Amino acid sequence: MFEKKNFLFIFVFLFIFSFFLYWGERAGFLIGLKGFLSRPFVALAAPFNTWAFKVDGFVSFVISWPGREKEMLSLREQLAGLSVDQGELTTCQSENQRLKDLLSSPLPPSWKFVEAQVINWGENLQISRGKASLIEEGMTVLFNDILVGRVIKANRFDSLVELIDKRGVKIPVGVKGKDSSKEVKAKGLLVGLGKNHLQLEKVLQEEKLTKGDLVFSLGQGGVLPDLLVGRIDEVSNDKTAVYQSATVLPLVDYQRLRQVFVVYEE
Amino acid sequence: MKKILFLILLLLLVTFQISFSLPNLSLGALILFLSLSPTEDWSLGVAFLLGLFLDLTRGDWWGLSSLFLLLLVLFFFLYQRRFFSQSLWFLGLFTFFSSLFYDYLILGRLSLMASFVLVLLLLSVRFGLNYFFVGRKGLKIGLKSK
Numbered sequence: 001m002f003e004k005k006n007f008l009f010i011f012v013f014l015f016i017f018s019f020f021l022y023w024g025e026r027a028g029f030l031i032g033l034k035g036f037l038s039r040p041f042v043a044l045a046a047p048f049n050t051w052a053f054k055v056d057g058f059v060s061f062v063i064s065w066p067g068r069e070k071e072m073l074s075l076r077e078q079l080a081g082l083s084v085d086q087g088e089l090t091t092c093q094s095e096n097q098r099l100k101d102l103l104s105s106p107l108p109p110s111w112k113f114v115e116a117q118v119i120n121w122g123e124n125l126q127i128s129r130g131k132a133s134l135i136e137e138g139m140t141v142l143f144n145d146i147l148v149g150r151v152i153k154a155n156r157f158d159s160l161v162e163l164i165d166k167r168g169v170k171i172p173v174g175v176k177g178k179d180s181s182k183e184v185k186a187k188g189l190l191v192g193l194g195k196n197h198l199q200l201e202k203v204l205q206e207e208k209l210t211k212g213d214l215v216f217s218l219g220q221g222g223v224l225p226d227l228l229v230g231r232i233d234e235v236s237n238d239k240t241a242v243y244q245s246a247t248v249l250p251l252v253d254y255q256r257l258r259q260v261f262v263v264y265e266e
Numbered sequence: 267m268k269k270i271l272f273l274i275l276l277l278l279l280v281t282f283q284i285s286f287s288l289p290n291l292s293l294g295a296l297i298l299f300l301s302l303s304p305t306e307d308w309s310l311g312v313a314f315l316l317g318l319f320l321d322l323t324r325g326d327w328w329g330l331s332s333l334f335l336l337l338l339v340l341f342f343f344l345y346q347r348r349f350f351s352q353s354l355w356f357l358g359l360f361t362f363f364s365s366l367f368y369d370y371l372i373l374g375r376l377s378l379m380a381s382f383v384l385v386l387l388l389l390s391v392r393f394g395l396n397y398f399f400v401g402r403k404g405l406k407i408g409l410k411s412k
């Protein structure tokens with residue numbers, strides 16, 4: 001049975017022996033023996049280790065499940081927020097780019113611009129600005145320095161824009177060379193044929209039209225002057241006709257516009 | 267024979283514990299053994315061997331765990347004079363702090379949850395042993411302090 005003296009003796013002996021083992025390994029002369037003795041233990045532990053990883057993974061997955069779900073929700077919220085931010089950033093960037101383009105285009109400094117979002121598409125565009133933003137009927141609508149159309153109806157908070165490709169719309173235009181810096185080499189009437197199709201008519205036979213020439217507004221018919229309209233695509237060669245005509249390619253797709261500028265002159 | 271079987275069980279627990287990130291099962295087994303063991307001398311030998319097993323399998327400094335476990339046995343028998351060693355409170359608190367100190371001093375981490383789980387595990391096993399084996403033979407070990 002229990003004897004205090006015996007217990008203390010064994011305790012001291014084993015304690016000193018353990019300390020000797022500890023010191024021996026730290027000193028480096030028991031490493032070989034320990035390595036030899038640990039081999040059976042390592043071999044015994046090997047089969048456990050294989051499925052220990054799987055069990056550990058499962059346990060940690062189960063334990064961390066509530067926190068993980070919460071974290072996922074939080075991350076989803078953050079993602080949604082970031083998507084909104086990114087959308088706004090993209091809009092701002094495109095808006096900035098258009099403003100830059102507009103500012104870099106050679107337009108008269110006396111012109112004032114009102115930015116508007118396109119909210120409906122069709123033969124006429126519906127834009128997000130109206131009389132509350134000083135928009136009035138007859139004002140010219142641009143995309144960069146490209147003519148888009150004219151305001152035909154201004155409500156308080158929105159307006160209708162008549163596109164230049166609308167069937168029946170006619171605008172007096174001039175034709176310049178490809179570099180667009182030369183003088184007007186021909187004059188005519190631009191007629192809208194609908195669905196992004198434009199036709200240049202009433203051009204005198206003696207005036208020479210070339211594919212790729214640029215078409216500009218002349219500042220007549222309620223449209224501001226020197227605005228790009230399109231590019232000549234195909235010229236009709238009927239010499240017997242009084243006038244020559246040409247098809248004109250628009251420089252923008254009017255049905256894909258998202259943002260335009262309404263222009264007025266002070 | 268029982269002693270050899272117990273040593274084999276300890277060896278398996280050590281191996282199992284090293285492979286899995288579990289509460290300190292071998293420490294729990296030792297404390298359980300201490301609370302059941304009638305002879306303290308044998309407990310010292312078990313603590314010493316268990317420490318050697320642990321250090322061998324984990325690759326820690328050899329003898330370090332033995333030193334800790336020998337001190338643990340000493341403290342256990344010192345305090346069992348004051349507190350009845352089979353009381354739930356004593357067993358629970360002793361296991362909790364032993365596990366906490368062992369993990370902190372030897373493994374360098376403070377595992378509160380693992381220590382708490384070990385306490386629950388040990389008390390359950392202790393209660394189960396008492397109920398299914400000892401109690402049925404009429405040799406009930408009291409779980410209340412005197």
